[in-house]
Amino acid sequence: METENAIDRADVNGHDQAAQADLGRLPALIESLLFAAGGPVPLGRLVDALAGPERREVTAALKVLAEGYEREGRGIRLVQVGGGYQLRTPAEHAHWVRRLLRERPPRLSRPMLETVAIVAYRQPCTRVEIEAIRGVEAEAVLSTLLERRLVRVVGRKEAPGRPLLYGTTREFLEVFGLPDLSVLPTLRELGVDANILSSPDLVVDAKGVRPTRDETAPAADAGPAPVAEGDSAGEAG
Amino acid sequence: MTACTVRLPIFEGPLDLLLHLIKRNEVQVSDIPIATITDQYLAMLEELPELNLDGAGEYLVMASTLVYIKSRMLLPAPEEDEELEEDPRHELVQQLLEYQRYRDVALALGERAVLDRDVFARDPEALEPAEPGESAEPRVRDASLADLLDALREVMRRLRPPAVHEVEREEIPIGRAVERVLARFALVEQVVFGSLFPPDATRADVIVTFLALLELIRLRVLRARQAERFGVITLTLAVPTVAEAAERVHDLGALEAGWRGEEKHHGDGERDR
Numbered sequence: 001m002e003t004e005n006a007i008d009r010a011d012v013n014g015h016d017q018a019a020q021a022d023l024g025r026l027p028a029l030i031e032s033l034l035f036a037a038g039g040p041v042p043l044g045r046l047v048d049a050l051a052g053p054e055r056r057e058v059t060a061a062l063k064v065l066a067e068g069y070e071r072e073g074r075g076i077r078l079v080q081v082g083g084g085y086q087l088r089t090p091a092e093h094a095h096w097v098r099r100l101l102r103e104r105p106p107r108l109s110r111p112m113l114e115t116v117a118i119v120a121y122r123q124p125c126t127r128v129e130i131e132a133i134r135g136v137e138a139e140a141v142l143s144t145l146l147e148r149r150l151v152r153v154v155g156r157k158e159a160p161g162r163p164l165l166y167g168t169t170r171e172f173l174e175v176f177g178l179p180d181l182s183v184l185p186t187l188r189e190l191g192v193d194a195n196i197l198s199s200p201d202l203v204v205d206a207k208g209v210r211p212t213r214d215e216t217a218p219a220a221d222a223g224p225a226p227v228a229e230g231d232s233a234g235e236a237g
Numbered sequence: 238m239t240a241c242t243v244r245l246p247i248f249e250g251p252l253d254l255l256l257h258l259i260k261r262n263e264v265q266v267s268d269i270p271i272a273t274i275t276d277q278y279l280a281m282l283e284e285l286p287e288l289n290l291d292g293a294g295e296y297l298v299m300a301s302t303l304v305y306i307k308s309r310m311l312l313p314a315p316e317e318d319e320e321l322e323e324d325p326r327h328e329l330v331q332q333l334l335e336y337q338r339y340r341d342v343a344l345a346l347g348e349r350a351v352l353d354r355d356v357f358a359r360d361p362e363a364l365e366p367a368e369p370g371e372s373a374e375p376r377v378r379d380a381s382l383a384d385l386l387d388a389l390r391e392v393m394r395r396l397r398p399p400a401v402h403e404v405e406r407e408e409i410p411i412g413r414a415v416e417r418v419l420a421r422f423a424l425v426e427q428v429v430f431g432s433l434f435p436p437d438a439t440r441a442d443v444i445v446t447f448l449a450l451l452e453l454i455r456l457r458v459l460r461a462r463q464a465e466r467f468g469v470i471t472l473t474l475a476v477p478t479v480a481e482a483a484e485r486v487h488d489l490g491a492l493e494a495g496w497r498g499e500e501k502h503h504g505d506g507e508r509d510r
Contacts (some may be wrong), residue, residue: 004414021279035359036362037361037362037364038358038359038360038361039358039360039361039362039364040361041364043331045364049365077356079356086358087358087359088352088356088357088358089356089357089358090356091350091356094354094355094356094357097357101357103353105279105351105353105354106351106352106353106354107355108346108347108351110249110347111249113343113344113346113347114249114339114340114343116343116346117339117342117343117346118339120337120342121342129383133252133332133335133336133339134250134252134336134339135250135251135252135295135299135336136249136250136251136295136334137295146390147341147390147394149387149467152387153383153386153387154383155381155383169467170467172354175351175353176346176349176351177349177350177351177352177356178349184342214242
């Protein structure tokens with residue numbers, strides 16, 4: 001699973017042998033920075049801290065580093081997560097790491113997962129909207145999610161009662177190993193029975209995921225539906 | 238149905254239960270045999286242990302919806318011009334499809350390599366704030382109420398759990414907390430949010446200090462600013478001097494008295510008779 005968001009092999013081109021030589025100790029330097037930082041470090045911050053190499057070179061060095069870890073079967077992976085780069089252990093070592101650490105693994109119950117999924121796709125959204133989808137009361141789950149910092153209050157809806165609006169956090173991306181919201185699968189891609197999913201009603205793009213009211217979209221191989229600028233965030237509300 | 242023993246899965250609500258029945262009957266969500274499903278649903282309700290507790294309402298509402306749809310399916314459709322006559326199941330089907338999609342997303346999320354469960358990383362260190370203009374990091378902005386609440390939640394989380402259960406009523410005037418917060422600005426221009434709450438503060442202390450802070454921000458005596466989500470919130474005076482700030486809040490005592498009065502007012506209905 002962790003290879004899925006290991007840095008994309010495709011984004012640096014063929015002449016890497018030469019490039020690798022030029023990069024010198026840049027990969028090692030970046031390794032130090034990422035190790036020291038612990039949390040995800042945005043590319044821009046790496047470039048700032050290195051003060052010299054260009055963005056392109058830093059990206060190349062990140063790639064060299066990531067591939068090295070995989071090729072050599074090391075106990076560390078470089079992943080792109082929560083808008084930055086981070087060193088993590090590979091999932092196949094979880095068993096032993098857990099035996100060492102005192103921390104109990106976070107519990108992610110089904111209500112929590114369902115609720116955070118709804119918030120992720122429909123944000124900003126209100127408690128009532130979540131309850132309408134799940135068909136059950138959401139107050140307790142929401143407060144758990146708030147406490148765990150997987151969701152946060154992002155504002156209030158301009159509607160009677162000015163209900164609170166919820167959105168997901170950077171922690172949400174980090175916990176689920178997502179580079180950003182745009183990689184959330186379209187609900188259609190989830191391998192659900194094709195008969196059931198006859199009317200895709202969500203689209204994904206750089207701005208996130210949201211419903212579209214395009215009922216006429218062809219059911220099969222249409223790709224993510226194009227989005228009109230107009231019906232963005234407001235639609236979720 | 239009665240003959241076989243079914244180990245009941247735990248359902249996350251009426252929709253989840255319905256999807257379970259639909260799957261068990263190997264039928265399409267879009268074409269539910271409503272009579273069969275309704276009967277099975279009602280039969281399930283009798284067995285569900287959670288119905289003895291709360292949450293029964295949601296299941297019962299769905300039961301009545303099902304029975305209503307079933308009855309509408311039995312009625313002959315009104316004759317004329319009702320090409321547009323909707324399938325009585327339409328709304329329910331849409332709801333089920335939507336819920337099902339999110340349920341699948343939830344499943345997919347749960348199967349990911351979850352941090353601190355499947356994969357591990359070092360605890361994050363605070364990064365040096367980005368140099369202004371050099372990167373695309375967000376500029377410092379006014380912290381919203383939501384940001385302040387996030388920060389408060391963090392403070393509450395850090396508090397040591399009380400060693401013993403103490404039942405002790407304490408009167409903590411907000412006015413004093415206001416003075417205490419303002420005093421911090423006598424020597425420095427900036428105070429970090431977290432530093433207002435010493436680790437040994439009680440919950441009550443924290444809450445009163447936080448209320449004082451909100452009040453000071455509301456009165457535009459203080460300004461709370463934050464560079465990024467969950468970033469450090471810094472507080473600055475929004476007026477030139479502490480003296481001026483104190484003057485501005487001078488009315489707070491009266492204000493507080495006002496709150497007390499209000500509280501008493503609320504109580505009137507219940508207690509004072």
